[in-house]
Amino acid sequence: MNIAKTTTTGRWLQAAFGTAALLAGLALTGCAAPKASVSTTVLPFDQAVANVTDGLMAQTSGFAGFASKRSLVLDPMVDVGSGQQTVATQTLQRRVAERMRTQHDTAEILPFQKENLDKASYLLTGTLARTQRSPTTPGPIQIKLALTDVRSGKVVAQASGLARDEGIDNTPLAYDQDSPVLAQDQVIDGYVRTTATGPGQPADAYYLQRLTAAPVITEATALYNAGRYQEALAQYNAANATPAGDQLRVLSGIYLTSVKLDRTADAEQAFAKIVSYGIANKQLGVKFLFNPGSTVFWSDPKVSGAYDMWLRQLAGLSTAANVCMDIVGHTSHTGTAALNDSLSLQRADFIRQKLTAQSAPLEKRTRADGKGFRENIIGTGTDNTVDALDRRVEFKIVACPA
Structure with missing residues (x-):
């Protein structure tokens, strides 16, 4: 695919990355990007989600852009290993959205639609990943969230935490159950990389x-x-x-x-x-x-x-x-x-x-x-x-x- 063509996508990228240096300076009140929030305590799932969400939003407290309500769009969350959307990733997505609505009134999550993507200030992404204590022993579930400035193309906040692998339903949704192939391609890999990217760094x-x-x-x-x-x-x-x-x-x-x-x-x-x-x-x-x-x-x-x-x-x-x-x-x-x-x-x-x-x-x-x-x-x-x-x-x- 030739991504150098003059298309809507190309114009969006030109606007996004052409002004990156200017907006990167405006996004933060200080010179340095905030540090990512990392929790290594294994918590019950709902508690871990709340902790990671709060850690993400705590990094926005110094943003001039978050002095008033800012709009976000949420690209549906995925499982790192498979690239699938599952019952578990859907639950993660719902819990994060609920936490933001009830505890973080500077953020407004808009439906993930083309018109909202064009006007939203930030993009929210999230992943679940299974960890291994050993080759035969599963470890806790790792949750990661990232907030990307859609105009500068830079990640402005990132948080991660660990949840107990108890009652986690990894059943794929219908599309992923039925798909004839492993649907993880460069786009899904880029989504996963973006969600793991530290503040101040370019999204994929x-x-x-x-x-x-x-x-x-x-x-x-x-x-x-x-x-x-x-x-x-x-x-x-x-x-x-x-x-x-x-x-x-x-x-x-x-x-x-x-x-x-x-x-x-x-x-x-x-x-x-x-x-x-x-x-x-x-x-x-x-x-x-x-x-x-x-x-x-x-x-x-x-x-x-x-x-x-x-x-x-x-x-x-x-x-x-x-x-x-x-x-x-x-x-x-x-x-x-x-x-x-x-x-x-x-x-x-x-x-x-x-x-x-x-x-x-x-x-x-x-x-x-x-x-x-x-x-x-x-x-x-x-x-x-x-x-x-x-x-x-x-x-x-x-x-x-x-």
Whole structure:
């Protein structure tokens, strides 16, 4: 995507970053940015959220801009490991908004809509991340919030804290449950980096460059989650028609809504674009689900019915692109490490055989590998929709052997 075009996004960025030096000086009453708020005490979830929110807003007490009420927009919060929106991230978002409304009257959270993005002073982002005490023992949940000045493009406040991993519902929302791929791309990575950025530092440029499409994508995803697929498709297509809409979550949304609307040809075309996007970015995680302990695809055709089409597109497009790939199998955290290492390799080799059966050149261009549960994203071992991403197969573009 050429982001140098003169577009609405380009004009927004020119205004934002062209005046950064001036506004950075105006944003703070002193010369130095405030220090980020960091809490290392593990608290109950609601208490931790309140603590982190208060720590974030305490940093705004010296802002000239917060002498009176200032408007914020909140880009929906995400899980760091998966890039997904889950019940837990939705709860975090709701608790943060409630805390701001009841305890911090200098901030007004506006609905995340295009017109509000244009007039809001600040952008609020937030993440949840699972930590590990050891490779086999989960640690507390880490919460991070950041406040970015939308005109200067700089983070002006950032806070983090720890919450007990008790009663946290990591179930993905409908869109993320249904998505055929791991939807974490450069935009989501940029969102996560922005939320971890200290005060006075620039927010992630890639994320900000595509921010103008975010309200439309958010509306489309909310419509999908509500089962309003025709309206969701219209919004995903609207986002896709803009330079800022060149994102994996848009392509996945078009695929999912086309499937729900029984538009088979459109769904296959959309999946082909997902694969092309993954090849261009040198990695694609696809959620092939298998029956427990086997290399047989999940028995429910509502889940696995599209797999033949996925494999056809993967074989055809990777062959046409003349790329070499490592096909990497993963398993959820159930059973012994040795068993899962073997099973993940068998599943990767099963996918490799399926691909090479359709395209002979891939025999020399692909290699199977198994990671067991060593690279789990979720790590719950529930073997249901919560940890479906842990049972993925990744396609990593690698240098071809000489």
